[in-house]
Amino acid sequence: MELNKKPWPLATVCGVKERIDARPDFQRPPVWKRGQKQFLIDTVLQNLDIPKLYWRKTGKNPDQYEVVDGQQRLRAIWEFHDGQFRLSSEMDAIDGHTIAGLTYSELPDELRIRFDTYPLDVVIVSDADEDDVRDMFLRLQNGTPLKAQEKRNAMGGKMRDFVKDLATDQFFTSVPFKDSRYTFDLVCAQMTLLELSGKPCDVRNSDLNEMYASNTSFEVNGPTAKKVRRVLSFLKTAFPEKTPELERYNVVSLYVLVSNLFEKFVMTDREQDLKKWFLDFETKRSQDEALPDANRDAELLAYHDVISHSTDNGWSIAKRYDVLSRSFLIAYPGIKQKDNQREFTHEQRMAIFRRDGGRCQVRLKCDGAECSWDNWHADHKIPWSQGGFTVVENGQVACVACNTTKSDS
Numbered sequence: 001m002e003l004n005k006k007p008w009p010l011a012t013v014c015g016v017k018e019r020i021d022a023r024p025d026f027q028r029p030p031v032w033k034r035g036q037k038q039f040l041i042d043t044v045l046q047n048l049d050i051p052k053l054y055w056r057k058t059g060k061n062p063d064q065y066e067v068v069d070g071q072q073r074l075r076a077i078w079e080f081h082d083g084q085f086r087l088s089s090e091m092d093a094i095d096g097h098t099i100a101g102l103t104y105s106e107l108p109d110e111l112r113i114r115f116d117t118y119p120l121d122v123v124i125v126s127d128a129d130e131d132d133v134r135d136m137f138l139r140l141q142n143g144t145p146l147k148a149q150e151k152r153n154a155m156g157g158k159m160r161d162f163v164k165d166l167a168t169d170q171f172f173t174s175v176p177f178k179d180s181r182y183t184f185d186l187v188c189a190q191m192t193l194l195e196l197s198g199k200p201c202d203v204r205n206s207d208l209n210e211m212y213a214s215n216t217s218f219e220v221n222g223p224t225a226k227k228v229r230r231v232l233s234f235l236k237t238a239f240p241e242k243t244p245e246l247e248r249y250n251v252v253s254l255y256v257l258v259s260n261l262f263e264k265f266v267m268t269d270r271e272q273d274l275k276k277w278f279l280d281f282e283t284k285r286s287q288d289e290a291l292p293d294a295n296r297d298a299e300l301l302a303y304h305d306v307i308s309h310s311t312d313n314g315w316s317i318a319k320r321y322d323v324l325s326r327s328f329l330i331a332y333p334g335i336k337q338k339d340n341q342r343e344f345t346h347e348q349r350m351a352i353f354r355r356d357g358g359r360c361q362v363r364l365k366c367d368g369a370e371c372s373w374d375n376w377h378a379d380h381k382i383p384w385s386q387g388g389f390t391v392v393e394n395g396q397v398a399c400v401a402c403n404t405t406k407s408d409s
């Protein structure tokens with residue numbers, strides 16, 4: 001890694017804007033308020049010092065850069081130069097010029113030249129790999145601590161990649177909360193940890209950090225990843241529109257509920273039922289909250305307690321799951337349970353194979369291909385996930401090609 005510091009006139013910095021990536025994936029989104037931007041420009045026009053910027057060189061001919069540190073300052077400079085904000089109306093005169101409320105192009109020549117020629121100290125980082133740069137970024141952030149999820153996003157690894165991708169899911173257009181400082185990533189990380197755990201567990205920052213660190217080679221298309229996506233897709237179908245009830249803790253609760261229901265019950269086409277039940281539950285809950293304590297429902301009172309604080313703790317999630325799953329199953333008593341037995345036994349497989357004469361009965365990709373004993377699948381005619389029983393009657397021989405096609409559809 002090589003570092004080279006040199007002063008860049010602001011006019012040049014603005015001239016090469018197209019070649020600078022101000023938002024590489026380890027950076028945080030822009031958070032400066034107008035007042036902070038105005039203060040920076042004031043500092044420039046008064047010829048006072050502003051801290052160094054760090055850019056990583058990412059390409060040559062012409063040179064390309066990404067910003068390692070100084071994104072907010074750079075954006076403020078570009079935006080002021082482009083006329084996107086005015087100087088503060090309370091700004092003092094500089095060298096006898098009254099400049100309060102002016103834009104860049106309205107500045108007197110002398111001060112515009114001062115802006116254009118102001119030397120910005122830029123450290124160019126070359127021959128640096130991703131890890132060097134992330135490390136440098138984290139070090140430079142000392143003093144302005146990053147929120148936990150921002151730190152995790154700077155960590156790298158397959159778990160980080162998976163969660164980041166999940167956070168762009170359409171489902172999040174339906175939630176009432178914002179993605180400030182990677183809240184969607186945080187929720188997705190919590191869902192993933194709950195899925196990995198298989199039961200309610202602590203999903204606090206320290207738990208998520210550990211998950212990122214110990215799953216750097218997480219299989220982004222493995223069974224856990226697929227399950228998380230399936231549950232999220234179910235929730236997206238259930239709540240296609242902005243739903244104010246989908247607070248952050250509720251999204252986590254619903255995730256745990258649906259994930260568990262998937263394991264034990266036939267949830268095919270149950271999206272509308274889930275939505276109706278959940279909105280009813282929330283309505284009932286808010287009506288109950290308006291009652292005097294003595295008249296309140298004991299279970300809803302206990303529920304209120306566990307959503308009021310420490311919602312990232314395992315005991316809170318377990319209690320919420322307990323109340324919600326009971327309420328859901330009371331609302332839909334006819335919901336079909338999946339067969340406890342998922343796989344056919346050796347004896348059942350033999351019976352199915354002999355009955356079908358070892359020939360594929362699915363015939364999606366073949367014309368009744370003859371299978372050898374060590375190369376066939378015992379297929380559920382009515383899929384297990386849709387309530388099909390694991391009995392010989394519901395089993396059939398499937399060749400590998402047909403089985404793959406059937407399970408993909």
Ligand SMILES: [Zn+2]
Binds near residue numbers: 365
């Ligand atoms: Zn076949």
